[in-house]
Amino acid sequence: MPPDLWQFLWGQMRRQLRVGMSKPGEVLNPLLFFVMVVTLFPIGLGPNPERLALLAPGILWVVALLSNLTVSGRLFAADFEDGSLEQLALASHPLALTALSQVVAHWLLSGVTLTLASPLFAVMLNLPVQAIPVLMASLLLGSFSLSLVGAIGAALTVGIRRGGLLLSLLIIPLYVPILVFGVSAVSEAANVGDPMRWLALLGAFAAGGIVLAPLAIAAGLRISLDS
Amino acid sequence: MWQIIHKMGSPPWFYRFAGTVLRWALPIVLLLLVVGAVWGLLFAPPDFRQGNSYRIIFIHVPASVVALAGYYVMAFAGAVSLIWKIKMADTAMRAVAPVGAALTFIALVTGAVWGKPTWGTWWVWDARITSMLILFFLYVGVMALFEAYENKAAAAKACAVLSLVGTVNIPIIYKSVDWWYSLHQPASIKFSGASAIDSSMLYPLLLMIVAFYGLFACCVMLNMRAELLDTHRGASWLQRALLERD
Amino acid sequence: MAFESLQAAWQMAGHGPYVWGAYGLTAVVLIALVWMPIARARTVSRQILAEHRRAQSARPASVSSEVSDAS
Numbered sequence: 001m002p003p004d005l006w007q008f009l010w011g012q013m014r015r016q017l018r019v020g021m022s023k024p025g026e027v028l029n030p031l032l033f034f035v036m037v038v039t040l041f042p043i044g045l046g047p048n049p050e051r052l053a054l055l056a057p058g059i060l061w062v063v064a065l066l067s068n069l070t071v072s073g074r075l076f077a078a079d080f081e082d083g084s085l086e087q088l089a090l091a092s093h094p095l096a097l098t099a100l101s102q103v104v105a106h107w108l109l110s111g112v113t114l115t116l117a118s119p120l121f122a123v124m125l126n127l128p129v130q131a132i133p134v135l136m137a138s139l140l141l142g143s144f145s146l147s148l149v150g151a152i153g154a155a156l157t158v159g160i161r162r163g164g165l166l167l168s169l170l171i172i173p174l175y176v177p178i179l180v181f182g183v184s185a186v187s188e189a190a191n192v193g194d195p196m197r198w199l200a201l202l203g204a205f206a207a208g209g210i211v212l213a214p215l216a217i218a219a220g221l222r223i224s225l226d227s
Numbered sequence: 228m229w230q231i232i233h234k235m236g237s238p239p240w241f242y243r244f245a246g247t248v249l250r251w252a253l254p255i256v257l258l259l260l261v262v263g264a265v266w267g268l269l270f271a272p273p274d275f276r277q278g279n280s281y282r283i284i285f286i287h288v289p290a291s292v293v294a295l296a297g298y299y300v301m302a303f304a305g306a307v308s309l310i311w312k313i314k315m316a317d318t319a320m321r322a323v324a325p326v327g328a329a330l331t332f333i334a335l336v337t338g339a340v341w342g343k344p345t346w347g348t349w350w351v352w353d354a355r356i357t358s359m360l361i362l363f364f365l366y367v368g369v370m371a372l373f374e375a376y377e378n379k380a381a382a383a384k385a386c387a388v389l390s391l392v393g394t395v396n397i398p399i400i401y402k403s404v405d406w407w408y409s410l411h412q413p414a415s416i417k418f419s420g421a422s423a424i425d426s427s428m429l430y431p432l433l434l435m436i437v438a439f440y441g442l443f444a445c446c447v448m449l450n451m452r453a454e455l456l457d458t459h460r461g462a463s464w465l466q467r468a469l470l471e472r473d
Numbered sequence: 474m475a476f477e478s479l480q481a482a483w484q485m486a487g488h489g490p491y492v493w494g495a496y497g498l499t500a501v502v503l504i505a506l507v508w509m510p511i512a513r514a515r516t517v518s519r520q521i522l523a524e525h526r527r528a529q530s531a532r533p534a535s536v537s538s539e540v541s542d543a544s
Contacts, residue, residue, distance in 0.1 A: 279486055341495070
């Protein structure tokens, strides 16, 4: 990759991170959402520790999904509205890579923070301690794929007013494999099985995603800008 | 062969071609459906294990198969429209979506109705039903995305991108859910493989599959013709075609 | 026939409501699927022909023959 392209992408990412961190609400709100929803489950399902432990992998992963859903909608919205997205599309640098750098920045702010906070939620749901490293690994890999998929939906709906609900409809089906692989990995770890197979699948999905998703994201952004 | 594909890109040619084909194809397809249904309902023998409830298979399996194939047809049309910028491919893609969604709906409902007398519950979360449900959401998503865009040319492109993304995902979704459920499902709930199916049941099933494919093709052509009528209202070729028919 | 009587065919040893229900619902959906585009096409073509007739009668006869020669 030519040095100025690399510099451009790095600069893009840092700008996104700076913007994201300047509004701490943007980072904290999804986290708070995660905490509150996770709290709802023991209340709704009853505090029986064995049952919670059984359901913990699924609960944690579904809530991670939902929290990614809530932030994906805003991924490109600000840039779309103030016209900078149009500038980026017209720039000489490939839009796919620019979009990818934005997704990475977004992931660092949402997925990685979620991963770091996850041991707390795991304890709240009585997940066996030995499963926590796998939980974090699965969330780290999986949230990246979630961000990629969310970005595809965001790119296609950024020009639509109140596109949030449509966004959910579009990407939830695409989330399903990530959910399955993530929950299976954590489940296996909790039951002293073999989580590596599932982590490998998560990795494969992320690897495929990082190559293919930016193309779809760039296509979606161009379509939204043209409309 | 390329000539035919090139011709299909022309609305007047396609309108006439589809009209001619539909005139004989549609009645034949409807006849095949009735024959297959009657065969499956009244003449195929009852199943050893499931009794008469298995007769739903003659609708459920064809609907599922064509619904899944339809999504690939839709995505292919979308790809053609994106790559070669042929407007008729757009029309084709949009014509497939409601047909696919309806067939998926039929597959889901007949699957549930089949499940109740056979396995005791209206809904069994197995890989196939779950994947069918997701396929339904994928179809509805494409239709909703088209409606949401004001600029219809952009809408068609967006739907093409979405269909292609969905295409890549469908096998992954199916496989992932299959692995997940196979860890948790007792084997008795799994539908015993089609390889064990008796020929007296296989023939009506094959007939129905063919009939459903034919119906799919006819409905897509009907939708495309209706769409062409709408978008080319003022065109002289259309006026002539309609006058000729009268 | 696989059943002794039409009555038996209707009841299907208790599975009747499920099987006939499923087939019935499918028939309804498929008929709607075929009918809707046909009805829409019919309405629009009627509108187009009406519009064409209106355009014809609005023009003097000599011009309308020019139009049909040119197209």
